[in-house]
Amino acid sequence: MVTEPVRFGTIAPSGGTRLNAIVTVVGNDKVGIIANVSAFLAERSINIEDISQTVLSGNFVMMMMVDLSGSSRPLAAVKDELNELGNTLDVSISVMHERVFSAMHRI
Amino acid sequence: MLFSAHEIKETVDMFLRHRLDIRAITLGVSLLDCAAATGPATRERIREKLLRVAGPLVSVGEAIETEYGVPIINKRVSVTPIALVAASARENDLSPYATLLDDIATELGVDFVGGFSALVEKGYAEADRRLIESIPEALSTTERVCASINLASTKCGINMDAVRQMGAVIKDSAQRTASRDGIACAKLVVFCNAPQDNPFMAGAFHGPGEAESALNVGVSGPGVVKAALESYRGAGFDEVAEAIKKTAFKITRMGQLVGSEAARRLGVPFGILDLSLAPTPEVGDSVARILEELGLEAAGTHGSTAALALLTDMVKKGGVMASTHVGGLSGAFIPVSEDEGMVAAVRSGALSLDKLEAMTCVCSVGLDMVAIPGDASESTISAIIADEMAIGMVNNKTTAVRIIPVPGKAAGEWAEFGGLLGGAPVLPIHPFSSDSFVARGGRIPAPIHSFRN
Numbered sequence: 001m002v003t004e005p006v007r008f009g010t011i012a013p014s015g016g017t018r019l020n021a022i023v024t025v026v027g028n029d030k031v032g033i034i035a036n037v038s039a040f041l042a043e044r045s046i047n048i049e050d051i052s053q054t055v056l057s058g059n060f061v062m063m064m065m066v067d068l069s070g071s072s073r074p075l076a077a078v079k080d081e082l083n084e085l086g087n088t089l090d091v092s093i094s095v096m097h098e099r100v101f102s103a104m105h106r107i
Numbered sequence: 108m109l110f111s112a113h114e115i116k117e118t119v120d121m122f123l124r125h126r127l128d129i130r131a132i133t134l135g136v137s138l139l140d141c142a143a144a145t146g147p148a149t150r151e152r153i154r155e156k157l158l159r160v161a162g163p164l165v166s167v168g169e170a171i172e173t174e175y176g177v178p179i180i181n182k183r184v185s186v187t188p189i190a191l192v193a194a195s196a197r198e199n200d201l202s203p204y205a206t207l208l209d210d211i212a213t214e215l216g217v218d219f220v221g222g223f224s225a226l227v228e229k230g231y232a233e234a235d236r237r238l239i240e241s242i243p244e245a246l247s248t249t250e251r252v253c254a255s256i257n258l259a260s261t262k263c264g265i266n267m268d269a270v271r272q273m274g275a276v277i278k279d280s281a282q283r284t285a286s287r288d289g290i291a292c293a294k295l296v297v298f299c300n301a302p303q304d305n306p307f308m309a310g311a312f313h314g315p316g317e318a319e320s321a322l323n324v325g326v327s328g329p330g331v332v333k334a335a336l337e338s339y340r341g342a343g344f345d346e347v348a349e350a351i352k353k354t355a356f357k358i359t360r361m362g363q364l365v366g367s368e369a370a371r372r373l374g375v376p377f378g379i380l381d382l383s384l385a386p387t388p389e390v391g392d393s394v395a396r397i398l399e400e401l402g403l404e405a406a407g408t409h410g411s412t413a414a415l416a417l418l419t420d421m422v423k424k425g426g427v428m429a430s431t432h433v434g435g436l437s438g439a440f441i442p443v444s445e446d447e448g449m450v451a452a453v454r455s456g457a458l459s460l461d462k463l464e465a466m467t468c469v470c471s472v473g474l475d476m477v478a479i480p481g482d483a484s485e486s487t488i489s490a491i492i493a494d495e496m497a498i499g500m501v502n503n504k505t506t507a508v509r510i511i512p513v514p515g516k517a518a519g520e521w522a523e524f525g526g527l528l529g530g531a532p533v534l535p536i537h538p539f540s541s542d543s544f545v546a547r548g549g550r551i552p553a554p555i556h557s558f559r560n
Binding site: 019021022024026050051052054056061063065075076079092094095096097098099100101102103104105 | 108109110112113114115116117118119122123173174175176177357360361363364
């Protein structure tokens with residue numbers, strides 16, 4: 001669990017260079033969403049550091065904090081493939097840098 | 108989780124549902140050191156410098172888009188007003204500079220280069236006059252070059268000789284691009300109190316008081332503000348004002364993040380963040396619809412000026428704390444053709460040119476992307492400009508005019524400019540003459556409150 005924002009390109013306390021992103025999955029709840037997305041990330045050596053899910057205004061929302069620095073695929077490709085996965089599962093998946101959320105919600 | 112579900116959903120929705128984006132990252136580059144004894148030598152220096160300094164702009168922008176998940180719609184370059192750079196070579200026709208900038212824009216892959224400009228608020232230098240005379244040729248033969256002329260300021264008054272000349276220049280530019288509804292005029296803006304660090308086109312240039320180079324960022328997001336206000340239907344203005352301010356703060360923080368990261372990667376200083384609400388023709392990206400969300404049946408009806416004043420001020424207040432340096436135009440834009448809600452308001456008869464002019468007293472720019480009948484006389488166009496310059500001069504604010512006399516079209520007909528420039532119905536103008544007023548020439552003196560020393 002990451003307890004404070006880690007800046008892109010800096011050395012994280014654990015040692016490696018982190019590229020933290022937040023993966024958000026929004027859509028109708030159904031069996032296997034978490035399993036599918038987790039498997040997708042694992043196949044690409046993307047570590048899930050934190051995960052939570054909830055229902056907001058009728059939508060299933062799953063959020064994952066991931067570390068992309070060990071990813072076996074380039075970021076652009078990961079995003080494209082996640083989009084495809086989202087289409088298959090009929091949910092919308094977005095990947096945004098953690099710093100965008102920090103900027104907006106933490107002073 | 109570091110962020111609550113609500114926070115994450117709010118941010119993701121801003122981008123995915125409400126079209127939040129970085130409208131432009133604009134790299135300002137000083138060309139003052141490019142002035143040489145001849146035109147070709149000057150232009151060679153410009154080419155070398157821009158390709159060197161701005162070379163990585165597009166790739167850096169695209170890399171940030173991918174890493175951050177934030178769309179950056181336009182990557183642009185602004186340069187020192189060309190009249191200053193071209194002066195020493197003493198050429199008569201300055202349009203070759205526009206051709207050069209157009210070629211460089213293509214080579215760099217940037218959307219626009221701004222700075223085919225002159226600052227003549229108090230008077231013309233020789234090169235200023237030649238640059239203005241070259242505008243119709245420059246803008247009708249290029250695609251990605253934008254021109255801007257500062258005609259007035261609170262400190263200096265209004266250069267009415269230049270105002271008169273711009274009426275003719277606008278008319279000529281429109282005629283030369285008649286087959287495309289006068290699109291050359293969409294790339295030409297005249298200012299009062301022009302900001303020297305504006306990242307938005309058509310008015311971007313890198314002012315002579317600026318550093319060697321700087322990265323300026325324009326954030327948009329009218330859709331986000333409208334969406335935020337949907338939860339405040341029926342609430343008092345105090346609550347509404349607070350909601351706009353908070354939203355503007357969040358949007359601006361995101362812009363500051365992306366802008367400073369882009370500046371760092373380009374190795375140039377971060378200049379300013381312009382936190383304007385800039386609409387696009389897309390549904391859900393409209394400033395007019397925010398005014399309507401505030402309780403007006405259509406933008407342009409009574410109450411629109413007050414609504415826009417509130418919006419502009421709260422955007423500024425929310426944004427100022429979120430950025431190290433706020434600049435440019437910062438507020439709310441009300442271009443007609445670029446805003447789906449404004450177009451609808453014109454169509455329904457709710458929005459007239461006169462009401463638009465009133466609204467420019469409280470918006471952040473001025474009469475923007477307004478199509479008028481092609482048979483409007485040069486002096487009428489000059490008089491429209493003079494009115495707008497007076498509003499800026501007296502109110503210590505930036506005002507601008509980007510107006511298109513659409514060749515061969517009359518009030519009510521549709522003018523199409525394409526892409527982000529959109530299209531709009533031609534607005535009617537007053538039929539009464541301003542000839543003798545504009546023919547006087549000279550300078551309208553600065554207002555009494557400009558003497559603050």
